[in-house]
Amino acid sequence: xxxxxxxxxxxxxxxxxxxxxxxxxxxxxxxxxxxxxxxxxxxxxxxxxxxxxxxxxxxxxxxxxxxxxxxxxxxxxxxxxxxxxxxxxxxxxxxxxxxxxxxxxxxxxxxxxxxxxxxxxxxxxxxxxxxxxxxxxxxxxxxxxxxxxxxxxxxxxxxxxxxxxxxxxxxxxxxxxxxxxxxxxxxxxxxxxxxxxxxxxxxxxxxxxxxxxxxxxxxxxxxxxxxxxxxxxxxxxxxxxxxxxxxxxxxxxxxxxxxxxxxxxxxxxxxxxxxxxxxxxxxxxxxxxxxxxxxxxxxxxxxxxxxxxxxxxxxxxxxxxxxxxxxxxxxxxxxxxxxxxxxxxxxxxxxxxxxxxxxxxxxxxxxxxxxxxxxxxxxxxxxxxxxxxxxxxxxxxxxxxxxxxxxxxxxxxxxxxxxxxxxxxxxxxxxxxxxxxxxxxxxxxxxxxxxxxxxxxxxxxxxxxxxxxxxxxxxxxxxxxxxxxxxxxxxxxxxxxxxxxxxxxxxxxxxxxxxxxxxxxxxxxxxxxxxxxxxxxxxxxxxxxxxxxxxxxxxxxxxxxxxxxxxxxxxxxxxxxxxxxxxxxxxxxxxxxxxxxxxxxxxxxxxxxxxxxxx
DNA sequence: GTTTTCACG
DNA sequence: ACGTACGTGAAAACG
Numbered sequence: 001x002x003x004x005x006x007x008x009x010x011x012x013x014x015x016x017x018x019x020x021x022x023x024x025x026x027x028x029x030x031x032x033x034x035x036x037x038x039x040x041x042x043x044x045x046x047x048x049x050x051x052x053x054x055x056x057x058x059x060x061x062x063x064x065x066x067x068x069x070x071x072x073x074x075x076x077x078x079x080x081x082x083x084x085x086x087x088x089x090x091x092x093x094x095x096x097x098x099x100x101x102x103x104x105x106x107x108x109x110x111x112x113x114x115x116x117x118x119x120x121x122x123x124x125x126x127x128x129x130x131x132x133x134x135x136x137x138x139x140x141x142x143x144x145x146x147x148x149x150x151x152x153x154x155x156x157x158x159x160x161x162x163x164x165x166x167x168x169x170x171x172x173x174x175x176x177x178x179x180x181x182x183x184x185x186x187x188x189x190x191x192x193x194x195x196x197x198x199x200x201x202x203x204x205x206x207x208x209x210x211x212x213x214x215x216x217x218x219x220x221x222x223x224x225x226x227x228x229x230x231x232x233x234x235x236x237x238x239x240x241x242x243x244x245x246x247x248x249x250x251x252x253x254x255x256x257x258x259x260x261x262x263x264x265x266x267x268x269x270x271x272x273x274x275x276x277x278x279x280x281x282x283x284x285x286x287x288x289x290x291x292x293x294x295x296x297x298x299x300x301x302x303x304x305x306x307x308x309x310x311x312x313x314x315x316x317x318x319x320x321x322x323x324x325x326x327x328x329x330x331x332x333x334x335x336x337x338x339x340x341x342x343x344x345x346x347x348x349x350x351x352x353x354x355x356x357x358x359x360x361x362x363x364x365x366x367x368x369x370x371x372x373x374x375x376x377x378x379x380x381x382x383x384x385x386x387x388x389x390x391x392x393x394x395x396x397x398x399x400x401x402x403x404x405x406x407x408x409x410x411x412x413x414x415x416x417x418x419x420x421x422x423x424x425x426x427x428x429x430x431x432x433x434x435x436x437x438x439x440x441x442x443x444x445x446x447x448x449x450x451x452x453x454x455x456x457x458x459x460x461x462x463x464x465x466x467x468x469x470x471x472x473x474x475x476x477x478x479x480x481x482x483x484x485x486x487x488x489x490x491x492x493x494x495x496x497x498x499x500x501x502x503x504x505x506x507x508x509x510x511x512x513x514x515x516x517x518x519x520x521x522x523x524x525x526x527x528x529x530x531x532x533x534x535x536x537x538x539x540x541x542x543x544x545x546x547x548x549x550x551x552x553x554x555x556x557x558x559x560x561x562x563x564x565x566x567x568x569x570x571x572x573x574x575x576x577x578x579x580x581x582x583x584x585x586x587x588x589x590x591x592x593x594x595x596x597x598x599x600x601x602x603x604x605x606x607x608x609x610x611x612x613x614x615x
Numbered sequence: 616g617t618t619t620t621c622a623c624g
Numbered sequence: 625a626c627g628t629a630c631g632t633g634a635a636a637a638c639g
Contacts, residue, residue, distance in 0.1 A: 295618070301620060366632060380623035468629050565624065
């Protein structure tokens, strides 16, 4: 047996790497004792992140407690694998840091189903996120195992991932190839594989104590674990990629990118993505660039370029000036290039052997608890037309269903701030922006009145000011200032709630506690953001509740993606109408007397069918 | 690594 | 004292 010793928080800990039959007997008796004492920490090392790609390898499975870790070399063959499998079956409670990753890996490569692992798991990353959801660059501890261990367990805890990156380099490997290529026997690799579970085992009780001390309800912790499981379920199911469509799409986008890059080259711009050379070329053509970026450089983003090209942001001709041909070529080349690289290429890159992509669905990504989707980032596909979404399909024989909450953040604001007249509007089933416009401007309120009031409403939810609201809606600052005043008179509870929430946060160390018990740290220099945090985080919890309700309704296997205020599902064509009704029901409930409602739309086979063409 | 840009709710 | 649009992920350029 290979063993390694290391100091953690003043204790000597041991990492065991079993090789022989006797070693496995010792592992087995250790596991039986550990399992009787309490939860067992679990982790995996793998060849990388593309869990479902051909050639992906599970390399080691680690088990541990506060003093001992056992690194099982899964990659070495059947004897090692059956020991790991038996251990996975035997343990009653697991502690995992970032469980969704290991759940997915073990489900796909070790025959340990998500359905078995997840209910037995407590995730230290989720717990840490409920204590402080900020990223390190936002001033938080972060939710990585290294920063959390350094903060809560031992300031000298090694940076197991960062140090290994150095070792990869010394072996002639990169961050991308290192996890697959490092020899299984490498001492540091094994030591760190073991330390990760030991640190997780030590972290978990500390985080539990902290959650208790700060009054975070165990129900909220449990709720987050259920949502994480549902998100991993969605990842495992994945979405069908229409490969031949993507190939064709890629060719078309590449052609457009090249063609307009050639046009730009005629005006001396060799690289359309180089903002500095582009700004110089435009100035050289006699254009006046006035807007600056944060660091003082001349701004040449889509808004600036569209104005020069005499185009609206949607690409329609404005007929306000002579179009600048360079600006137009750059817009088109950059757009095609981005759509190719960010979407078409990634779809093909992450596809499994069966033609599906399996995005990571991070159940608690943003400071407000909002979810995010990566590899590929399916929450941010262009929605202006169906071109990109057309590449993703419902399951065979299925159609896509999208169900959106209706104006959920406005409803949440009405509920949380207890806005009397706004609640009346929602209870009467009104479109809230028309409702506001009529209350303020009378029965003759116009479309333009509604637009201004909608802008004012959004500003309340975002904590924005008159100037930005005017810019966003295209209204004059005077008109917007009047709308703000009318809004405040009509719904005075919003300002009162904002002041109350800021005061509450101030009194508890700049942490606002949401209606669902989520701890939301505020930045000292923009406490006004508390209104947005309150609304965005509770809207997120409405979506979380919807996911639980959808599972309860028996539709878990149809779920594809959460998109902030929307659930995307794939349902058998003949059941689609029933499924759509059931999802609407799952997304309809009461929030402090304000109705939260949702509307489903049934599409065709492709996601794109919900955005235009009927396919 | 940081900056800039652009895609979404 | 006053006013402040919120939250993400990803690619490419640049130093």
